[in-house]
Amino acid sequence: MNRHLTPQDPTPSALGFAMPAEWAGHAATWMSWPADDELWFGHLPAVRAEYAELVRTIVRFEPVELLVRDDESEQDARRRLGDLAQLRYHRVALDDVWIRDNGPIFVRQDQPDAPGPLALTNWKFNSWGGKFEWRHDDLVPEYVAGQLGMGHWDLPVVLEGGAVEVNGEGVALVTRSCLLTPTRNPQLSEADYARLLGDYLGAERVLWLDGGLENDHTDGHIDTITRFTDAQTIVTSVAEDPADANFAPMQANLARLREMRDGQDRPFRVVELPLPAVRLEGAEGRLPPTYANFYIGNGFVVVPLYGDPNDERALEVLRPLFPGREVIGLMSRAIIEGGGSFHCMTQQQPEGDVWPGP
Incomplete structure (x- = not known):
């Protein structure tokens, strides 16, 4: 029986808990199958093809727990993926695909x-400030806790997973705009x-940065622009055209990061990561493609690509920032029509025995 804990109970920190860095070993990756063609502006078949390739890649390295919202979604997922050895399906009511956040x-x-x-x-979870439907998605953590028999804290505070980036040594990066x-x-x-x-x-x-990419419906999640690759190394997105609306805010982030220090007052190693060179337009204006929305797993890093001249760069x-891991580029050109990419679509379950509660 998993126990619900509230802000009146001892906090995770008081009990010695902390969020591990993404590169720590995973027991599994949780994902949600894309299902709503309206949310993808008519691109759902192409989105599902790219998403299936993402699932097939991750399941080569670690188990995937895949949420599917109805018969059609499950049948489509099974047709594209089959019954892979490390893939398990869950029937769960869902609004959208962005399990990093919900x-x-x-x-x-x-x-x-x-x-x-x-x-x-x-x-x-309130869908980035009430932008879309969210009530089913807000129940996903409770479902996961029940499936795992895991103790958990229920908090009356809105926070998306993509809004926080940690280095596993006590440092978190966030943005004010979000x-x-x-x-x-x-x-x-x-x-x-x-x-x-x-x-x-x-x-x-x-540590606070000011903001993210133009027309990002998350209001500037950190995982779209700036990421830790190890406890002391930060990779951050930069635009190369001074006329680009993303140029000035990304340069401001870069300057701020170079001034930041970790918990031992050491500077970080800051590495520039180019944004895609070609401006992409979608149904609601400019899209926010970024290579920083990569996902780190057991022995691999999967990076979104867009058919852009900067993909290989x-x-x-x-x-070089991920020694010992296979860095894999996969196409995300259809997926970005929904406003996010691979990191937004994944949520790691770190290794560790289930804690049922105190």
Whole structure:
């Protein structure tokens, strides 16, 4: 029986839990099958083809727990994927595909030489400030906790997984444009967020960038622009055309990152990652393609590509940053029509024995 914990209970941090870095070992990757053609502006068949290739790639390296919302979705997924050895299907009511944001955020009580007990945090999800339907998606963390028999904290605070990037050593990166938007938690200040991320994700130092990409419906998630590749290395997106609306904010982020320090007052190694060179337009204006929305798993990194002149350049930047991992580029040209890519579509379950609660 998994136990529900509330803000009145001891926090994860008080019990020694913290969110592991993405490169820590995974027990599985949780994903949600794309289902709504209207949300994909008529591109659903092409989206599903790209998504199936993403699932097939990840399942080569680690188990995938795939949520499907109805008969049609499950039949389509099984037709494209079959019954792969490390793939398990779950029938769950869903609104959309972005499980990074609506899914659980796992925390672990690490030991000095081994992964410790694993729990999860269940934050509120309101579809990036009420932009789309969300009520089914907001229930996914509870479903996952029930499937795993896992203790978890239920929090009355809106927070998406793509809004927080951690290095596994107490540092978290976030953006003001996202967390401080009035459609999420208008009552919360930067200091309030720092306390919450410390108490519930183990962040000892929260570092703030100002904003993200033009026309990003997440209001500038950190995982679309700036990522840790190890505890001391940050890769950050840059635009190369001074006339591009993304040029100035990305340069401001770059300058700020170069001034930042970790918990031991050491500067980070900051690596520039080009944005795609060609401006992409979708049904609702400019699309926000980015190579920073990669996903790190057991022995691999999967990077979204767009058929852009900078695709190979981006892979060349990223490969040396992940020694011992296969850096794999996969097409995301149809997927980006929905506003996100591979990191947005995945949520890692770290290794660790299930913690049922105190």
